[in-house]
Amino acid sequence: MATTYRHARPALTVDAVVFGFDEGDIKLLLIQRGMKPFAGRWALPGGFVRADESLDAAARRELREETGFSRVYLEQLYTFGEPGRDPRERVVTVAYYALVKLGDHRVRAATDARNAAWFCLRDLPRLAFDHRAIVDVALRRLKGKVRYEPVGFELLRAKFTLTQLQHLYEAVLEVTLDKRNFRKKILGMGLLVETDEIERDVAHRAARLYRFDGPRYRQLQKKGFNFEI
Amino acid sequence: MATTYRHARPALTVDAVVFGFDEGDIKLLLIQRGMKPFAGRWALPGGFVRADESLDAAARRELREETGFSRVYLEQLYTFGEPGRDPRERVVTVAYYALVKLGDHRVRAATDARNAAWFCLRDLPRLAFDHRAIVDVALRRLKGKVRYEPVGFELLRAKFTLTQLQHLYEAVLEVTLDKRNFRKKILGMGLLVETDEIERDVAHRAARLYRFDGPRYRQLQKKGFNFEI
DNA sequence: TCAAAAGTGTTAACCATACACCCATGC
């Protein structure tokens, strides 16, 4: 950082890879573009960073404006800046990924109303710009993160069954897990608390609901505990 | 990404946290600033991204220009964009971290000639801008990375002793490791090949030199092997 | 009463840890 700035400035945007979990699958929230370039193509929600806002703030704002989601888990992912990634002019984008709780049907309705839709990872449409590459980086990050930090809970409602949690890990990590061993391990950490509620409206024996004990996790973390699935 | 760009554009820079390993310690390469702001303060090597170069290319170019290092391990770290992080105007910086092999004394001499110097992490000077925060993020990343990917070797010469490797891990992870268990584990991975050379000019029994087998690692990786210390 | 998923323990294999002495070399 040697001189004052005399070079042409690239435009700066933020984009967000929004993950949800529903019916045993990881889903991705995409926006259909109205304008050129890539009119009609699906793309990541995102937009330009304003002069006086931080990158995190820009990502949250765009997410709220384009998808209606606020109060989600949001983390910076990677910055993409290949010249030519936008055909109009040079645009550098700071990519984020978000984990949202799809349990609440109202938010799903709110986003359904717009030009936004949830897609299974297995059949994503062609995406605008280099957004497919961004999604791939986000997936790799999610896979790595979920094993060593308790972020998986950000994809479930506050109260969940152990089977839901197991299916979440199976979907993200693309493995199958043994039910007994999974329960032993996750309960052994002492991070889940049994609620006095059980599932409702299921056509079989209702499962107990648990919740994640965030304060306890932070406390254990200070003592050197490391979450690991 | 909805409209063409009408907003004020932040300036865009790259900065690099350059790690080395010498005499059992992790070192950091810093540049002393000549101009305001923060004239005289030590700072990360870095500079403005040019109109037609990728972010990676910009980081490599700045590293080469300011420190003389090329062909180093370089990875994007995080993008820092708080308004106000540069007192002059809004500057967003894409931070990288680099791992360099300090074994070669010629490169050390080359950088010594300039306003660059190596510092122990324990006694870093006050840094310009938010560079101290960037260093902290880089350290956390390095600690995490070194355990799950064989990047530690990027800090050692091509041929190294097992004790050097152990000391490297001890320095990065801030732990002490058991010599026998460390050797068992690292040799058990089958990623090190014994060379027919031994240390020279040491005042005690000379240790065998090993080298990291990169092709073998990539091959094992495809079969699902995961490096782990 | 049937279908569907919940819930539960034991064993065997493997892996991580703790630990101490002799060896080779240069001075």
Add this chain to the structure above:
DNA sequence: GCATGGGTGTATGGTTAACACTTTTGA
């Protein structure tokens, strides 16, 4: 011959992995 670090094996405890049946509930 002494100081310095190089090099080596075993025993124990803990962790992971494999595995199947009974229970509850609603339809």
